[in-house]
Amino acid sequence: MGIEKKLEDEYSPSKWSRRGPADWVLDHHVKLVTQVSTQVKQEVSCQLDIPYGVREGEKFDIFGAEELPKDAPVFVYIHGGYWQALDRSISAYSVSPQHKAGHVVAIVGYDLAPKVGLKEITLEIQLVVSAILKWAAERGSRSVVIAGHSAGSHLAAMLLHDSEWQNKEPHLNLLHGMVHISGVFDVVPLIETTMNLPLNLDSEAAKSLSPLRCFSQSMEKVRNVKQLLVVGENDPPEFKRQTLTYAQALMRAGFTDVHCKVMDALDHFDIVEKLQEEEYVLTRLIVQLFSSAQL
Numbered sequence: 382m383g384i385e386k387k388l389e390d391e392y393s394p395s396k397w398s399r400r401g402p403a404d405w406v407l408d409h410h411v412k413l414v415t416q417v418s419t420q421v422k423q424e425v426s427c428q429l430d431i432p433y434g435v436r437e438g439e440k441f442d443i444f445g446a447e448e449l450p451k452d453a454p455v456f457v458y459i460h461g462g463y464w465q466a467l468d469r470s471i472s473a474y475s476v477s478p479q480h481k482a483g484h485v486v487a488i489v490g491y492d493l494a495p496k497v498g499l500k501e502i503t504l505e506i507q508l509v510v511s512a513i514l515k516w517a518a519e520r521g522s523r524s525v526v527i528a529g530h531s532a533g534s535h536l537a538a539m540l541l542h543d544s545e546w547q548n549k550e551p552h553l554n555l556l557h558g559m560v561h562i563s564g565v566f567d568v569v570p571l572i573e574t575t576m577n578l579p580l581n582l583d584s585e586a587a588k589s590l591s592p593l594r595c596f597s598q599s600m601e602k603v604r605n606v607k608q609l610l611v612v613g614e615n616d617p618p619e620f621k622r623q624t625l626t627y628a629q630a631l632m633r634a635g636f637t638d639v640h641c642k643v644m645d646a647l648d649h650f651d652i653v654e655k656l657q658e659e660e661y662v663l664t665r666l667i668v669q670l671f672s673s674a675q676l
């Protein structure tokens with residue numbers, strides 16, 4: 382299938398930023414998250430490169446576990462990059478304010494396309510979330526919140542649509558909330574974009590890997606997991622549409638706590654860059670999400 386220029390633009394968030402040209406926005410994003418992630422490793426205790434499988438990318442980093450109490454809640458973060466870019470090592474920008482709020486932070490890694498396919502990546506996320514839930518349960522943690530940005534939000538959302546995984550996950554009760562930040566919930570439109578070159582999805586695979594198209598199965602075990610969905614005012618219109626549509630679909634599916642917010646004046650990148658700030662609205666919303674955990 383060919384490349385559709387209109388879809389290519391609609392799914393290129395850097396082109397919709399109002400802060401500068403697309404190249405600058407991307408370059409600035411990578412520089413900033415790299416610098417903040419390097420710094421936080423000098424400031425907060427961390428255990429890096431903890432393996433959860435045998436593949437190269439199957440590792441996660443944990444921050445703050447040494448000094449925080451055993452029952453401290455755990456914030457799990459899955460980075461974006463259309464499943465083909467970025468890395469957990471430069472995705473630790475939320476750590477400092479979460480740590481100050483008393484949360485242990487786990488930054489999750491996964492292998493990237495084309496080395497692995499999207500289905501394999503979703504299975505890696507199941508593995509690492511199971512490993513972190515087990516670790517949290519053994520430690521005596523009160524609750525776990527999973528956040529994902531963009532493609533990382535897609536990976537988090539996919540957990541809600543796999544009742545087989547949910548049924549065999551012994552610590553699912555610890556999962557208190559999910560934060561979807563500028564998420565992708567339908568990957569079918571990506572088939573006709575360059576984003577699909579390393580993914581190589583056909584229509585059937587794309588449908589089965591789209592949270593918005595997988596509402597048929599039972600969601601009984603996860604419908605009390607609180608859902609916070611945010612998207613930037615300057616995200617592409619298609620991202621805003623997908624977020625609102627997914628929020629509505631979750632509510633229709635019986636999810637008991639769904640909040641959806643368009644974040645003023647933010648784009649696809651500063652919506653997460655600002656997670657390094659204690660006073661940022663989204664930092665505060667995440668902290669609030671934890672504090673509503675039943676203790």
Ligand SMILES: N[C@@H](CC(=O)c1ccccc1NC=O)C(=O)O
Binds near residue numbers: 392393403461
């Ligand atoms: N090539 C994309 C880059 C992109 O979409 C992106 C970059 C960093 C983090 C997340 C991203 N999007 C989805 O995962 C763009 O032009 O904006």
